[in-house]
Amino acid sequence: MRALHIITGLGVGGAEQQLRLLLRHLPADCDVVTLTNPGAVADGLAADGVRVVHLGMGGNRDLAALPRLVRVIRAGGYDLVHTHLYRACVYGRLAARVAGVRAVVATEHSLGDSQMEGRRLTAGVRALYLASERLGSATVAVSEAVAERLKRWGVPAPRIEVVPNGIELDRFRFDRERRTRTRRRLGLPEGAFVVGGVGRLARGKRFDVLVHALARLPEDHWLLLVGGGPEEHVLRRTAHEAGVAGRVLFTGERPCAPDGSPGPDLPSLTSAMDLLASPSAEEAFGLAAVEALASGLPVLYTSCPAIEDLPAAAATDARRVRGGPEAYARAIAEVRAAGPGPRTAPPAAHHYSITRSTARLMDVYAAALAGSSPSLAPLGASPS
Template sequence: MRVLHIITGLGVGGAEQQLRLLLRHLPARCDVLTLTHPGQVADGLTADGVRVTHLGMGGNRDVGAVFRLARHIRAGRYDVVHTHLYRACVYGRIAARLAGVRAVLATEHSLGARQLEGRTLTAGIRALYLATERLGRATVAVSPTVAGLLRGWGVPDRRIHVVPNGIDAHRFRFDEIRRKEARAFYGLREDNYVMGCVGRLVPTKRFEVAVRALALLPPDVRLLLIGAGPDEERLRRLAEELGIADRMLMTGELACPPDPLLPDPRQDAPDLPSVLSALDALAAPALEETFGLAALEALAAGLPVLYTSAPAVTDLPRQAAPRARRVTGGAEAYARELLLLHAAGPGDRAAPDAVRHYSIEHTARHLMDVYTAVLSGHDLEASP
């Protein structure tokens, strides 16, 4: 089976890194085409032996990209076309049909009730999404929450299949040595209580809530902002205004998963699993998440997790992640919960049952079932 994955870009992001991890476990011959912005994840895929093509799309008005993409699909003689992220889903579905490929599916990574990939949903975006969705045979939702939103939009139930994001849990397992090494790298004392936030530094992540919470916490508490993005300077200025700039550290983008073929550009910088071992708690204050991969990775590292939105957690029974707690409100609410965690001291760093539920191997097997169904032209039994 030859599969072409089409994605909007390959910079560091949750959907992009999930695609790379998935391709390591899919028993199919997979190529990747990125419409724009090949970056660190493109380099990683190439290091894994995956053929990556950059279409060089010049923006939403580059209509010729559809025909270039159709020619690429036709030349590759692909059995299945699998699209990821909004722009790739729109252009990829049209191009696949022009190329004569009917086994087309899309994974919906970033759909929320009010936003799509961090942008406000408009009637125009929704109409174009629904019009092109009909050109495919299936839409994969990364959580039951997303499946419910798709049904609410009018996507037929028989076309929706829930295939949750997966995690390579053993890579994130807590390690005392990695904890000490990462803390030493960032100049953190062993007696510092360290909370972290993981993700793109963009307004929708609401990381300013964690920055403001830090100002309400004891002087021994530190904050690590793990990621990069356009909100970096604003968050830095906020910390200076609050007088806590010396207690907040920004790590930039970190290598994940550990990759000996693609070392971090800083050579000696810890990778994401090492930094998660160095933390004492994770804060995830975004109002709307499609899945909540950062929360799941933190749980795999045995961390207590405070979140506002994390379908990966809320779609499971409460006992599957007993140290994950939903927090409504802003900085004061997060500060109160962090004070309780701080006072309670370190707990067991074993991963909860929720982590085992999201095995990447299970995700890959389930997705292969969907591929087989779209190839045969038959619908799978709709996912719950």
């Protein structure tokens, strides 16, 4: 099978890194088109041997990109097109249909209750999304929560398939020597209790809650924030004003692990942590929490569909926290008082193995290719 993946951009982000990981395990011949911003993940894909085409799209209303995309699709002779992220879904579905591709699948990575990929869910955004969704064969939701949101939007339930994000379990297996090396490299004091936060440093992630929680905890508690983003300077100022700047470490984006694996060197960084905290109030999946569980970390979260979709017994070290800095400070203190656990991955982490996710996605591909819905007939000639 030849498949083309179309994504809005390939900078460092959860959907972008998940695509790279997916292509490392997907048993199909895949190319990638990025509409904008090739970025660090594009370099990683190229290093993996994946052909990446940069379409050079100028903005959301660059309609000239559509015929260019149609030509790329036709020249590749693809059996299936798979789109990722809002702009790529809107343009990619239409281009694939115009090009006469038999099957078009889209993954919805980050649909929240009030936003999608950081954009406000206006009536116009929703209408355009639904109009383009009808051009596809199936829409993949990364969690049951996203599937329910799609249904409330008006996407027919039979068109929605749940394929969760996946992780490489072996990568995240706890290693005590790696923990010692990483903590030494980060300059962490002996005996420090390290609370980790992983994700884009954006307002919606609410990492300021962790900074203020740290100010309510003893001096041997540290905060390690992994990621980059527009709020980094705000968080640094918040830490300074709260009097904890000396106990907050920022790693930056760290776009690639030393071994070339997709994403930042999270296994080393999670090994250095004693707890993962995710105060974001609106998540589509919660990949950082799953990766932390795979490293044997206790997890505190406000919203995490990946955990909420499973029985409570699958992740006994994960706990939901409702509230702000006071609530998180109390919860962190309780985890510290309980003492360290065995650092082994619970059933929840095994449920989200990347091999399970790719096998499920291949089932979706097979069903899409076998489909005979009239809506999949070619729309006509390419615009010139």
